[in-house]
Amino acid sequence: MDKFVITGGIPLHGSVVISGAKNAAVAIVAATILADEPCVLENVPEISDISISLRILYEMGASIKILGKNTIRIDTRGISDPVVPYDLARSMRASSYFLGTLLGRFHKADVPMPGGCDLGDRPIDQHLKAFNSLGAEHTIDGGIVSLRADSLIGSQIYFDINTVGGTINAIFAAVKAQGLTVIENAAKEPHIVDLANFLNSMGADIMGAGTDVIKIRGVNRLKGVTYAIIPDQIEAGTYMVAAAATHGDVWINNIIPKHLESITAKLRKVGATVEEYDECLHIYTSGPLVKTSLKTLPHPGFPTDMQPQFSTLLTTAEGTSVVTDDIFDNRFRYVSELRRMGADITVEGTTAVIQGVRKLKGATVRATDLRAGAALVIAGMMASGVTTVENIFHIERGYENIDDKLKGLGADIKRVSDYENARKIV
Numbered sequence: 300m301d302k303f304v305i306t307g308g309i310p311l312h313g314s315v316v317i318s319g320a321k322n323a324a325v326a327i328v329a330a331t332i333l334a335d336e337p338c339v340l341e342n343v344p345e346i347s348d349i350s351i352s353l354r355i356l357y358e359m360g361a362s363i364k365i366l367g368k369n370t371i372r373i374d375t376r377g378i379s380d381p382v383v384p385y386d387l388a389r390s391m392r393a394s395s396y397f398l399g400t401l402l403g404r405f406h407k408a409d410v411p412m413p414g415g416c417d418l419g420d421r422p423i424d425q426h427l428k429a430f431n432s433l434g435a436e437h438t439i440d441g442g443i444v445s446l447r448a449d450s451l452i453g454s455q456i457y458f459d460i461n462t463v464g465g466t467i468n469a470i471f472a473a474v475k476a477q478g479l480t481v482i483e484n485a486a487k488e489p490h491i492v493d494l495a496n497f498l499n500s501m502g503a504d505i506m507g508a509g510t511d512v513i514k515i516r517g518v519n520r521l522k523g524v525t526y527a528i529i530p531d532q533i534e535a536g537t538y539m540v541a542a543a544a545t546h547g548d549v550w551i552n553n554i555i556p557k558h559l560e561s562i563t564a565k566l567r568k569v570g571a572t573v574e575e576y577d578e579c580l581h582i583y584t585s586g587p588l589v590k591t592s593l594k595t596l597p598h599p600g601f602p603t604d605m606q607p608q609f610s611t612l613l614t615t616a617e618g619t620s621v622v623t624d625d626i627f628d629n630r631f632r633y634v635s636e637l638r639r640m641g642a643d644i645t646v647e648g649t650t651a652v653i654q655g656v657r658k659l660k661g662a663t664v665r666a667t668d669l670r671a672g673a674a675l676v677i678a679g680m681m682a683s684g685v686t687t688v689e690n691i692f693h694i695e696r697g698y699e700n701i702d703d704k705l706k707g708l709g710a711d712i713k714r715v716s717d718y719e720n721a722r723k724i725v
């Protein structure tokens with residue numbers, strides 16, 4: 300397995316271009332199942348979660364053409380059997396989106412329980428509740444979720460908790476259902492708005508995406524379109540934090556500043572300067588970084604997907620910071636890795652207390668999930684000496700060319716494969 304070897308202590312300088320949003324792209328790629336014609340997707344990030352999504356479509360009978368580095372033509376008309384291959388589905392959380400899209404098109408779906416980052420228990424009860432409200436029945440047998448419906452009829456869906464995946468799956472099942480569906484307590488993340496924009500451009504009738512209440516009037520047909528995916532809020536936030544944490548000076552290009560407001564506000568609080576422009580921002584730090592307190596919340600609050608990176612920055616901020624993240628049960632698994640680098644963090648349940656230290660020290664650490672992996676890369680760049688980050692396949696699920704982008708900003712980061720290590724030993 301590949302590793303990153305990072306020599307830290309170099310402030311990041313220069314500019315970086317942000318790729319298309321992972322969490323929008325995985326939903327939109329799955330949504331092409333609902334299209335009655337081929338679609339061309341632009342600004343699709345080159346990450347392994349997308350390769351897996353495309354592989355799932357291909358194995359089910361879709362035709363996929365790579366038209367350019369980030370442009371893909373997808374024709375799902377060849378899919379006839381709504382069964383998602385087991386191993387592929389198990390490797391990714393977003394495989395649950397095939398439940399909604401296959402149900403919407405075929406009124407049936409057989410999808411293995413989704414995998415993805417291990418952040419604690421990740422049930423899909425709210426997804427199933429939404430499908431049931433629209434008239435589908437479900438069974439779970441041998442780890443396979445099966446959905447069956449004679450017809451899908453628009454309905455009222457009230458989510459007991461704020462769920463991104465549940466909201467997206469409810470939209471999928473409702474866009475071609477008969478009549479009106481009203482989703483209440485809907486999630487409001489930018490990728491939900493992007494998905495609704497994509498489906499509306501195909502002829503769907505979705506109103507209110509980005510608010511608590513989404514209204515969907517079912518349509519019979521969705522045409523093929525060419526659509527560009529929004530920039531990745533979390534990738535942008537990760538480079539912003541990396542810039543501040545290394546006391547650098549970085550321009551972040553191809554972004555939507557509005558999506559970054561909660562991250563920008565917290566970075567200003569800890570002492571970074573952030574200047575916003577139409578589609579880019581400039582971040583730099585001249586003085587010391589100082590403590591702050593942070594609680595993750597659904598959008599427009601501070602995103603849980605930025606918590607590990609921001610907590611890493613706080614390890615060298617002056618004073619004591621308190622970070623609470625209860626969106627998932629267990630999003631502090633990276634803390635023991637940061638402690639190996641000299642961080643002073645104690646975790647009690649879903650709260651971490653971070654006592655700023657002067658400097659982190661390089662060590663060998665292991666990525667436990669996608670955002671934890673990004674956090675450890677940032678830690679490596681902050682630290683003195685050499686840090687080796689293992690299990691970087693987690694990072695490649697969601698960050699396009701992270702090592703090349705960081706090298707472009709002056710970081711000393713090398714990818715080392717086990718094959719190269721073995722050659723050195725021989």
Ligand code: EPU
Pocket residue numbers: 321322325392393416420421422423424425426427460461462463464465486603604626627628669670697
């Ligand atoms: N939940 C339930 N029942 C459900 C669905 C969710 O109890 O039926 C709970 C979850 O266990 C969790 C909370 O509700 O405690 C929120 O989960 P949500 O459904 O919103 O998360 P998700 O759809 O599984 C997406 C992103 C995550 C991101 C979360 C929260 C994708 C593919 N994944 O997950 O992204 O952390 O929303 O914003 O969009 C990442 O990119 O690193 C990542 C983990």
